[in-house]
Amino acid sequence: MNILHPNPDRLVTDMLDGFVRSHPGLARLPGTQVIVRSQLDQKVGLVSGGGSGHEPAHAGYVGYGMLDAAVAGQIFTSPTPNEVLNAIRAVDRGLGVLLIIKNYTGDVMNFEMAAELAQDEGIAVEKVIVADDVAVENSTFTIGRRGVAGTVFVHKIAGASAQRGDSLQEVKRIADKVAARVFSMGLALSPCILPTTGKPSFDLPAGEVEIGIGIHGEPGVRRGSIAPLTELVDMLIDRVAAESSLQKSDEVALMINGMGATPLAELGVCAHHAMARLDQIGVKIHKSLLGEYMTSLNMAGFSITVLKLDSELKSLLDETTHAPAWR
Amino acid sequence: MNILHPNPDRLVTDMLDGFVRSHPGLARLPGTQVIVRSQLDQKVGLVSGGGSGHEPAHAGYVGYGMLDAAVAGQIFTSPTPNEVLNAIRAVDRGLGVLLIIKNYTGDVMNFEMAAELAQDEGIAVEKVIVADDVAVENSTFTIGRRGVAGTVFVHKIAGASAQRGDSLQEVKRIADKVAARVFSMGLALSPCILPTTGKPSFDLPAGEVEIGIGIHGEPGVRRGSIAPLTELVDMLIDRVAAESSLQKSDEVALMINGMGATPLAELGVCAHHAMARLDQIGVKIHKSLLGEYMTSLNMAGFSITVLKLDSELKSLLDETTHAPAWR
Amino acid sequence: MNVEQVKAWLHGYQQRLSEVHELLDELDNRIGDGDHGTNMLRGFQVACAQMTEAATPSEAVHKLAMGLLSTVGGASGPLYATAFLRMSQTWREMEEVSLKDLSDGLNAALAGIQQRGSANVGDKTMVDVWAPSVECMLSDPTEHGLLEASRVARQAALNTRQLVARRGRASYLGDRSVGTCDPGSVSSAILFECLAITLVEGMEAGPWTAQVL
Amino acid sequence: MNVEQVKAWLHGYQQRLSEVHELLDELDNRIGDGDHGTNMLRGFQVACAQMTEAATPSEAVHKLAMGLLSTVGGASGPLYATAFLRMSQTWREMEEVSLKDLSDGLNAALAGIQQRGSANVGDKTMVDVWAPSVECMLSDPTEHGLLEASRVARQAALNTRQLVARRGRASYLGDRSVGTCDPGSVSSAILFECLAITLVEGMEAGPWTAQVL
Ligand SMILES: Nc1ncnc2c1ncn2[C@@H]1O[C@H](COP(=O)(O)OP(=O)(O)O)[C@@H](O)[C@H]1O
Numbered sequence A, B: 001m002n003i004l005h006p007n008p009d010r011l012v013t014d015m016l017d018g019f020v021r022s023h024p025g026l027a028r029l030p031g032t033q034v035i036v037r038s039q040l041d042q043k044v045g046l047v048s049g050g051g052s053g054h055e056p057a058h059a060g061y062v063g064y065g066m067l068d069a070a071v072a073g074q075i076f077t078s079p080t081p082n083e084v085l086n087a088i089r090a091v092d093r094g095l096g097v098l099l100i101i102k103n104y105t106g107d108v109m110n111f112e113m114a115a116e117l118a119q120d121e122g123i124a125v126e127k128v129i130v131a132d133d134v135a136v137e138n139s140t141f142t143i144g145r146r147g148v149a150g151t152v153f154v155h156k157i158a159g160a161s162a163q164r165g166d167s168l169q170e171v172k173r174i175a176d177k178v179a180a181r182v183f184s185m186g187l188a189l190s191p192c193i194l195p196t197t198g199k200p201s202f203d204l205p206a207g208e209v210e211i212g213i214g215i216h217g218e219p220g221v222r223r224g225s226i227a228p229l230t231e232l233v234d235m236l237i238d239r240v241a242a243e244s245s246l247q248k249s250d251e252v253a254l255m256i257n258g259m260g261a262t263p264l265a266e267l268g269v270c271a272h273h274a275m276a277r278l279d280q281i282g283v284k285i286h287k288s289l290l291g292e293y294m295t296s297l298n299m300a301g302f303s304i305t306v307l308k309l310d311s312e313l314k315s316l317l318d319e320t321t322h323a324p325a326w327r
Numbered sequence C, D: 001m002n003v004e005q006v007k008a009w010l011h012g013y014q015q016r017l018s019e020v021h022e023l024l025d026e027l028d029n030r031i032g033d034g035d036h037g038t039n040m041l042r043g044f045q046v047a048c049a050q051m052t053e054a055a056t057p058s059e060a061v062h063k064l065a066m067g068l069l070s071t072v073g074g075a076s077g078p079l080y081a082t083a084f085l086r087m088s089q090t091w092r093e094m095e096e097v098s099l100k101d102l103s104d105g106l107n108a109a110l111a112g113i114q115q116r117g118s119a120n121v122g123d124k125t126m127v128d129v130w131a132p133s134v135e136c137m138l139s140d141p142t143e144h145g146l147l148e149a150s151r152v153a154r155q156a157a158l159n160t161r162q163l164v165a166r167r168g169r170a171s172y173l174g175d176r177s178v179g180t181c182d183p184g185s186v187s188s189a190i191l192f193e194c195l196a197i198t199l200v201e202g203m204e205a206g207p208w209t210a211q212v213l
């Protein structure tokens, strides 16, 4: 059962206003769906965004040490080029702007059109495309992998790089490095209910799970029968480990991300099993994030992300940030 | 659809281990379900807890400036006196311990038995009982109101008081003051699914909501039909305002708390409407918390808490804390 | 009643709990949080195992109480633990307890339950079962009185159905708590029934099913 | 085609979207994220209103494109916006566009769509509809060719059902994307159909229903 919105057209703007009033460091650019830091520093600007429905992404990652602006589209719909352009203009301090884009056709096309428009205005714009979802086969015949929860690590580490005053090229280099080393996979125990239609995003018979889901309520790349949690977690970790060629002595950051309706208690159990599996492999866990970072409305399920660290990424990951959703 | 736990008996301990490894400042007392700060300060000890299923409560509130220990019972079951006693012993630094108890028969009796046992051992123990749920009529014939999400404000403010070095009596005075000034009410759009039985905690026909719910999957004090969100929010705010005799110039802290399965996007919309209603009343919102603070597994719904501030409470509320779930 | 009979009573009860715990959860689900059967079964499984070494009735129920205290939690944990602690105190130094001693022990247990939980008769709690059953035993501390107490306990548990809860979790439901038997009353009635089964030849377990309750 | 006919075409399309947007959402729900109809309707409602002042065909589609650019979002937003921008460029300075000009404009639009989205025929995207329909119009820029283009568009949209998606959101489903018509192909086919209805007397809207698709 979903909430009944008196005015569905205002769902996103009402939500953004609720966010902004709850987080003194954030502001909404008047007349837009762009959330910006209420005080900008003299540094390279960082802009991300995408459809809504992934909260706390993306507004929750705006703040000192992470993003300068987040652009919110309608529920599960990429924002328009105009909106992205508004964000770019607002955060550019003359040092250029990096766009952090998740690899979805819509996001890529809308952000790219905005980048072209901004470049026409003389703003230096670079982009990084995050494609961390190893559930999707990577092949040159397709559009490649989706960007999912691993994007949050790009926000964090590129954010720390920009915050310490790195140049646009350097921030881009680091962002690309994170994007190349981050790997995710998720599964769903239930669809989400779309607030616009009130309907489930797919039908799932009892006792089955969707494996390899995205973050827009899509079904997964395949369906499996529900297995004990340890088996499901091992399956995800093993796929991520294989795709990222995890080695015994590697050091990683781990994220156990809830899709929206899985109790934190169960995410804690997932974290326990995931770490046990990584222990078995012999990998060292430098940092582990547990909670909801990139959701799919009220979908039940979770994703597991592994970021392969090196000393540069480690120190940037550990830097301070005041973005409300990083913890 | 719930997760299939390979070993339901270990659900709580696995969850706690997952938490502890994700939060370097926390540790589990070996052989117990007690989470403690990994480094304790020389100050009055603060202990809270209750059944599990309310995550991030209560382990998420352990840290500098909030609790020193959280005791976790089985899902929705008060912890035993033995476990509470373990926590009291672990955090007492000779300056005494304050127990923060939510007003449930089980919690009160188990914590009180533990307090008696600790006092027998010569430990100074005081307690505060939180009963913020205005959905329940307050009468001398009943056990009074339940303790719900407002308890988090008691953790925070009593925590700041203890952290600055206040005496046990002073911390208790402040905790009692918060408890007397905090008012909450919630509603559910769906029951939760109990991990032990896999069954819903109640049946709710489509189009109806449970109004005045607790945090253990119980049905509410009455059932209503689903109304547009603005009406539901106004109903909760108005009840809380009436019960707390909110005045035009009052300053408050607000909390919009998700019950577990309501998307943060929708909580943001709730926050927007709640603040609009408080604006109408003429109340000043000093701080607003938005997210999941005291959940009921994967119940869909939310609660609204209002804390009436004064200058003492305001400055303690604004103090720093490193507890992972406070933001 | 010697120590072996005490153990037989409580092991019998544990056995019964393993049969009815889902029913108790179901009752608790309707007006509480659905865990009463799970709580009781978890507690008695551990606590009964701790009685093995006990040499006297007092020791047996003391060990049981300590076991309950460390495993049950919830509202029922401290209440049942307190009840058995009071029996233990009443029977101190006794090698065997007479039916009169048994009645006194149960009476002390009732007092402990009321002290801990401050519920009165009519509040739709286990007190509604304990009070009339103990009354029965006190006025007729014989096998006949025990059978009667078991019968009264059953009836009292069934009678809680029409009550409005004023203590415990069910009280938050107000009038909506009417229509379901109180789970703690049912678990208490079964405890009295198991006692009668242990001590009175030919006594049999009654049907405790969702249909009846 | 004069400016009023261009407006009639696009208003007709907007009207049609308000009838079929739920169907498009439903198709997108099966292999995407369920918003294609909502996106298109939202965009054309706003964008069509912005055409009012336009004096030439080129100006009309330019204003439409700018409106789409600021309202649709999603994958379809930049693609349809690019398509109309290219028509606008092709028709610059023209008071009226002939059927030949129309074909050239649509051809430029197709090129824009492919440049933006790099999809080829067979990838289960709107390109599967645009490519054969534009082909049709180019080889026969007459009313007959237009009717044929509309028929071909419809058939091409239906034919996407058996394709495996290789671009756009549906591509993540791999083989599971087979069995449902591509929503962007359907919305494109309806655009061609509306064009034929505007320009050819007696042409009627075909049935677009869940049963057919
Ligand atoms: N104050 C009280 N006095 C006596 N019995 C009580 C009291 N409160 C609750 N109970 C009993 O406890 C039972 C519930 O136990 P249980 O479900 O195990 O604990 P919880 O309510 O904490 O989940 C009730 O059915 C009732 O019989």
Ligand SMILES: Nc1ncnc2c1ncn2[C@@H]1O[C@H](COP(=O)(O)OP(=O)(O)O)[C@@H](O)[C@H]1O
Pocket: A076, A077, A078, A105, A106, A107, D028, D032, D033, D035, D036, D037, D039, D040, D073, D074, D075, D076, D077, D079, D113, D116, D117, D118, D119, D124, D125, D126, D127, D167, D168, D169, D182, D183, D184, D185
């Ligand atoms: N690369 C592409 N090239 C051409 N058309 C595409 C491409 N990607 C997607 N499409 C079209 O866009 C449609 C989906 O649009 P829509 O649902 O509005 O956006 P989104 O997929 O972002 O939710 C698809 O049905 C397909 O026809």
Ligand SMILES: [Mg+2]
Pocket: A051, A076, A077, A078, A106, D033, D035, D074, D075
């Ligand atoms: Mg979309």
Ligand SMILES: [Mg+2]
Pocket: B051, B076, B077, B078, B106, C033, C035, C074, C075
């Ligand atoms: Mg309980």
Ligand SMILES: [Mg+2]
Pocket: C028, C032, C033, C034, C035, C036, C074, C169
């Ligand atoms: Mg219970």
Ligand SMILES: [Mg+2]
Pocket: D028, D032, D033, D034, D035, D036, D074, D169
């Ligand atoms: Mg779509």
